[in-house]
Amino acid sequence: xxxxxxxxxxxxxxxxxxxxxxxxxxxxxxxxxxxxxxxxxxxxxxxxxxxxxxxxxxxxxxxxxxxxxxxxxxxxxxxxxxxxxxxxxxxxxxxxxxxxxxxxxxxxxxxxxxxxxxxxxxxxxxxxxxxxxxxxxxxxxxxxxxxxxxxxxxxxxxxxxxxxxxxxxxxxxxxxxxxxxxxxxxxxxxxxxxxxxxxxxxxxxxxxxxxxxxxxxxxxxxxxxxxxxxxxxxxxxxx
Numbered sequence: 001x002x003x004x005x006x007x008x009x010x011x012x013x014x015x016x017x018x019x020x021x022x023x024x025x026x027x028x029x030x031x032x033x034x035x036x037x038x039x040x041x042x043x044x045x046x047x048x049x050x051x052x053x054x055x056x057x058x059x060x061x062x063x064x065x066x067x068x069x070x071x072x073x074x075x076x077x078x079x080x081x082x083x084x085x086x087x088x089x090x091x092x093x094x095x096x097x098x099x100x101x102x103x104x105x106x107x108x109x110x111x112x113x114x115x116x117x118x119x120x121x122x123x124x125x126x127x128x129x130x131x132x133x134x135x136x137x138x139x140x141x142x143x144x145x146x147x148x149x150x151x152x153x154x155x156x157x158x159x160x161x162x163x164x165x166x167x168x169x170x171x172x173x174x175x176x177x178x179x180x181x182x183x184x185x186x187x188x189x190x191x192x193x194x195x196x197x198x199x200x201x202x203x204x205x206x207x208x209x210x211x212x213x214x215x216x217x218x219x220x221x222x223x224x225x226x227x228x229x230x231x232x233x234x235x236x237x238x239x
Contacts, residue, residue, distance in 0.1 A: 039237040040205055041193050045186025046230050047178040053166035053223045056138040058130040060145075061156040065120035069104075072122050076102045079153050083128050086148055090141040092130055102126040127162075135166060135223055168214055168225040179209060182231040190235045202236030 060083055066072035080099060087097055105123040132138060142164070145155050156162045187201075194201040210230040217224040 039199070040234050041190055041201075041237055042232065042234045043186045043189040043193065044230050044232050045182040045184065045189065046228070047182035047185065048226065048228045049174065049178065050217055051168050051170070051174070051225050051227050053135050053168050053225055054133055055167040055169055056130070056132055056135045056223070057165040057167070058132075058138050058142070059127050059162050059164070060130070061125065061127045061162045062153055063156070064124045065122065066124075067121045069122055072104070072124050073102070076124050076126055080126060080128065082151055082153060083148060086144075087128075087130060087141070090144065091134070091137050092132060092141075096130055096132040096134075097128065098131065099128045100126060138164065139223060164222075166216075166223040166225075168227065171212060171214065171227065174227065175212065178212075178227070178229050179231065182209075182229055183207070183233065186231055186233040187235075190233070194235075194237055197237070199237040199239060202238050204233055205236055206234040208232045 062079060062083070064072060064075050064079065066075065084097060084099070088094075102124045103126070105125075106121065107118050107123060108121050130138060148155060158164065191201050208231065210232065212227065212229045214225050214227050216222045217226045
């Protein structure tokens with residue numbers, strides 16, 4: 001009776017062991033298959049274009065000093081009119097021109113200034129801004145500012161707060177084509193990698209579109225923009 005029970009237990013244990021071994025074999029094979037299926041390659045695709053700016057923001061800033069406040073305001077009004085007439089004569093319309101009220105500084109009102117060292121008590125600053133889609137007209141007219149100098153108007157140079165801005169605002173018009181180009185470029189890189197590694201390129205597992213960047217092509221041509229996007233794509237690889 002005991003021998004019979006021992007025999008049955010042995011057979012049951014052997015069957016259990018064999019079953020676990022077979023299960024382990026299949027699980028191992030499934031894991032290996034999944035691991036092979038998860039082989040991937042991640043690549044980046046670039047699209048880059050040079051585009052002309054389509055908007056120009058041109059601030060024209062000038063200063064004036066005087067000891068007579070009324071005289072200062074009259075001079076500022078006269079010079080503002082001269083600048084506006086100059087702009088209109090060069091093709092800009094009224095809607096493209098805006099002007100700020102003069103900012104007046106009373107230097108005697110500053111406690112740290114010694115009155116006997118001040119030549120002019122009042123100092124005024126005014127800015128006339130051109131906002132236009134005619135970028136070429138702005139570039140052309142900027143070269144004629146010497147005409148205002150001949151009329152006694154000293155225009156501030158291209159510095160902080162007076163630098164002309166050139167913008168590119170038509171990104172949506174070229175975005176689809178650039179994304180397509182970046183994705184195509186990424187696939188070409190992935191296909192070469194697959195070929196070199198003796199693999200077959202599969203479907204896309206994951207794709208991420210990078211942010212578009214718009215910068216000046218260089219410091220001398222701010223009216224030409226470099227538009228750039230980098231897409232990251234992960235592909236499956238098979239043997």
